Amino acid sequence: VCRVARDDKAISIKDIARRAKVSHSTVSRALRNSPLVHPKTAQRIHKIAAEANFRISAVARSLVSRKTFTIGVVVTTIADPFNAEVVSGIEDIANERGYSVFLANSKSDPSREVRVVYSFDERRVDGIIVTSSRVGTLYDSLLARLDVPVVFLNTHNPAEYAHTVSIDNITSARAAVEHLIGLGHRRIGYLGDAFGLRSDGDRAGGYRAAMQSAGLEIREEWSAQGDGGAEGGIQAMGRILSSSKPPTAVVCYNDMTALGALRAIDSRSLTVPGDISLTGFDDLPVAQYTHPPLTTVRQPMEQMGRRAMEILHELLNGKKPDRDTRYQGELIVRQSTAPPPRT
Amino acid sequence: VCRVARDDKAISIKDIARRAKVSHSTVSRALRNSPLVHPKTAQRIHKIAAEANFRISAVARSLVSRKTFTIGVVVTTIADPFNAEVVSGIEDIANERGYSVFLANSKSDPSREVRVVYSFDERRVDGIIVTSSRVGTLYDSLLARLDVPVVFLNTHNPAEYAHTVSIDNITSARAAVEHLIGLGHRRIGYLGDAFGLRSDGDRAGGYRAAMQSAGLEIREEWSAQGDGGAEGGIQAMGRILSSSKPPTAVVCYNDMTALGALRAIDSRSLTVPGDISLTGFDDLPVAQYTHPPLTTVRQPMEQMGRRAMEILHELLNGKKPDRDTRYQGELIVRQSTAPPPRT
DNA sequence: GTGAAAGCGCTAACAT
DNA sequence: ATGTTAGCGCTTTCAC
Numbered sequence: 001v002c003r004v005a006r007d008d009k010a011i012s013i014k015d016i017a018r019r020a021k022v023s024h025s026t027v028s029r030a031l032r033n034s035p036l037v038h039p040k041t042a043q044r045i046h047k048i049a050a051e052a053n054f055r056i057s058a059v060a061r062s063l064v065s066r067k068t069f070t071i072g073v074v075v076t077t078i079a080d081p082f083n084a085e086v087v088s089g090i091e092d093i094a095n096e097r098g099y100s101v102f103l104a105n106s107k108s109d110p111s112r113e114v115r116v117v118y119s120f121d122e123r124r125v126d127g128i129i130v131t132s133s134r135v136g137t138l139y140d141s142l143l144a145r146l147d148v149p150v151v152f153l154n155t156h157n158p159a160e161y162a163h164t165v166s167i168d169n170i171t172s173a174r175a176a177v178e179h180l181i182g183l184g185h186r187r188i189g190y191l192g193d194a195f196g197l198r199s200d201g202d203r204a205g206g207y208r209a210a211m212q213s214a215g216l217e218i219r220e221e222w223s224a225q226g227d228g229g230a231e232g233g234i235q236a237m238g239r240i241l242s243s244s245k246p247p248t249a250v251v252c253y254n255d256m257t258a259l260g261a262l263r264a265i266d267s268r269s270l271t272v273p274g275d276i277s278l279t280g281f282d283d284l285p286v287a288q289y290t291h292p293p294l295t296t297v298r299q300p301m302e303q304m305g306r307r308a309m310e311i312l313h314e315l316l317n318g319k320k321p322d323r324d325t326r327y328q329g330e331l332i333v334r335q336s337t338a339p340p341p342r343t
Numbered sequence: 344v345c346r347v348a349r350d351d352k353a354i355s356i357k358d359i360a361r362r363a364k365v366s367h368s369t370v371s372r373a374l375r376n377s378p379l380v381h382p383k384t385a386q387r388i389h390k391i392a393a394e395a396n397f398r399i400s401a402v403a404r405s406l407v408s409r410k411t412f413t414i415g416v417v418v419t420t421i422a423d424p425f426n427a428e429v430v431s432g433i434e435d436i437a438n439e440r441g442y443s444v445f446l447a448n449s450k451s452d453p454s455r456e457v458r459v460v461y462s463f464d465e466r467r468v469d470g471i472i473v474t475s476s477r478v479g480t481l482y483d484s485l486l487a488r489l490d491v492p493v494v495f496l497n498t499h500n501p502a503e504y505a506h507t508v509s510i511d512n513i514t515s516a517r518a519a520v521e522h523l524i525g526l527g528h529r530r531i532g533y534l535g536d537a538f539g540l541r542s543d544g545d546r547a548g549g550y551r552a553a554m555q556s557a558g559l560e561i562r563e564e565w566s567a568q569g570d571g572g573a574e575g576g577i578q579a580m581g582r583i584l585s586s587s588k589p590p591t592a593v594v595c596y597n598d599m600t601a602l603g604a605l606r607a608i609d610s611r612s613l614t615v616p617g618d619i620s621l622t623g624f625d626d627l628p629v630a631q632y633t634h635p636p637l638t639t640v641r642q643p644m645e646q647m648g649r650r651a652m653e654i655l656h657e658l659l660n661g662k663k664p665d666r667d668t669r670y671q672g673e674l675i676v677r678q679s680t681a682p683p684p685r686t
Numbered sequence: 687g688t689g690a691a692a693g694c695g696c697t698a699a700c701a702t
Numbered sequence: 703a704t705g706t707t708a709g710c711g712c713t714t715t716c717a718c
Contacts, residue, residue: 038703058696059695291634381687405712
């Protein structure tokens with residue numbers, strides 16, 4: 001009983017035309033609500049189409065109209081909550097504007113990422129959004145050759161062919177550090193990401209700037225690189241904690257990393273924020289539910305996704321949106337930060 | 344400098360044909376590596392195509408071949424980590440098999456879900472996967488009319504036209520309850536989901552079965568309904584805690600709900616598992632990073648997604664996979680469960 | 687092994 | 703207001 005591959009040819013506008021005793025062009029017009037067709041006729045056609053459960057072929061339509069109303073979204077992995085939120089925003093606007101979205105995970109594998117872009121190109125997507133890409137120049141020139149607009153999210157790409165939406169990583173990270181300094185911390189570390197993401201570089205830069213402005217020492221051993229996930233956070237935090245004189249506060253690249261850091265600290269019977277203060281970045285939904293709730297920099301992830309899609313939509317309609325859209329992070333102070341222990 | 348809509352007609356096999364001084368049919372054959380074309384010719388064509396940066400049009404190809412090599416995936420929201428993991432698995436296999444995936448969020452809105460399915464139908468997807476659907480009969484008959492295979496995930500759908508992949512919710516929930524009983528708990532509650540999901544009904548059933556088998560009392564006030572997310576978990580746990588004689592352990596519908604429950608308990612200065620034991624369901628990545636780490640039932644989410652796509656692929660190749668694929672949950676005992684407090 | 691021709695299901699002139 | 707015709711860029715007979 002269960003269905004298998006669609007083999008029988010689907011019903012077409014010609015079939016509808018026959019039943020409605022009009023030409024297929026009239027059906028085509030009626031279905032697109034063209035004012036050129038008589039209301040009476042249009043109504044009859046719509047009725048017949050509905051009864052026949054007719055669904056017009058987007059593929060045939062795309063072939064002639066040279067517009068597919070599809071966009072391609074490349075993420076490293078949708079299992080990363082940051083990307084999931086972003087994609088949720090993208091899909092929301094896409095859906096609203098009549099676009100369907102192709103989702104592809106690159107797994108940070110350059111060859112896979114290239115394959116994915118090729119397939120998007122073959123499918124003639126109208127545009128592409130790339131989030132949190134970790135790929136470099138090779139891929140970049142690939143995208144540059146494409147003749148569709150591309151929007152980068154959380155990847156400030158200097159390429160002049162692209163548009164970007166991002167957060168002010170430098171200022172935001174700086175705000176986190178200054179919050180810590182205001183609390184009285186002097187020994188502050190940075191737990192980053194090893195993949196050389198632009199966002200990590202910027203956050204590290206903000207950290208350094210804040211430390212320097214405050215005349216605070218930046219020790220090599222107070223910093224370590226994770227992998228953007230919880231596991232990497234555990235490892236990196238372990239290294240920081242085993243330094244000769246550990247910091248009293250650590251700014252983490254993102255919330256997932258902070259989650260791991262929290263676990264590493266807990267497993268050494270130290271407490272947050274009693275022994276060490278911690279800040280995250282992103283404000284993922286889980287940040288409210290960690291123990292203690294995480295002080296973090298909120299990124300309007302879903303909103304950024306929505307905006308990226310809006311920019312793409314504007315581009316597709318001949319508008320000229322700003323090349324760079326930058327959001328400000330918002331420091332959310334919860335309970336993972338407090339004055340340093342008195343030594 | 345930045346590109347906008349793709350307006351100029353892309354290069355076609357005819358263009359390649361001209362440059363290679365062959366007919367476009369030969370180009371078509373060569374590009375599909377047909378043995379019918381002379382190796383020498385094929386090589387030349389490939390070279391020219393590569394140099395021209397030619398990407399064959401999947402839309403034109405689909406029009407004639409009646410196969411799009413695309414599938415549609417409907418989720419309530421990709422921001423739910425469960426769905427994100429599942430989609431990650433689906434995309435993985437799809438990518439491996441040469442399919443592209445359309446992702447659409449239904450937001451549990453029936454009208455939106457219907458629109459989404461219509462658009463999938465228009466785009467002539469080869470198959471559809473629906474995860475964690477909360478929609479009922481209306482939608483069901485819609486899917487039934489489609490002439491493409493559909494696979495339901497985490498939604499045991501009795502419809503005979505469909506295939507399903509799910510977890511044994513009854514047995515799994517039962518295992519969680521029995522674990523608690525083994526620890527010495529007698530007053531055990533169930534924190535469910537208010538949307539009438541089949542999975543919630545089954546887990547509640549497993550809970551009741553375990554309680555009854557053990558001759559334990561099931562009190563109305565020990566149960567409450569959340570919304571599948573953390574916020575709902577907070578509310579529902581609050582209600583359970585304010586009952587006259589609260590349970591010493593609560594089985595939660597899923598991990599996100601447990602996260603909320605954890606927060607509700609914490610905010611009343613009670614501890615887990617000291618005062619109350621808690622179990623989750625899913626084993627989301629964050630379950631390891633809660634405080635305390637969550638005892639939960641692991642669902643092989645990504646694997647289930649992969650399997651769903653494999654089933655679809657088999658269906659599309661005329662195979663006859665099992666109608667129902669059921670996985671066993673695995674109880675992961677961490678630190679959120681312990682013997683009840685001595686009263 | 688290669689080419690010519692037909693046609694997939696639409697849209698868009700151009701007629702009427 | 704409606705019909706006719708010509709493609710869109712491919713695949714696929716059917717000839718040669």
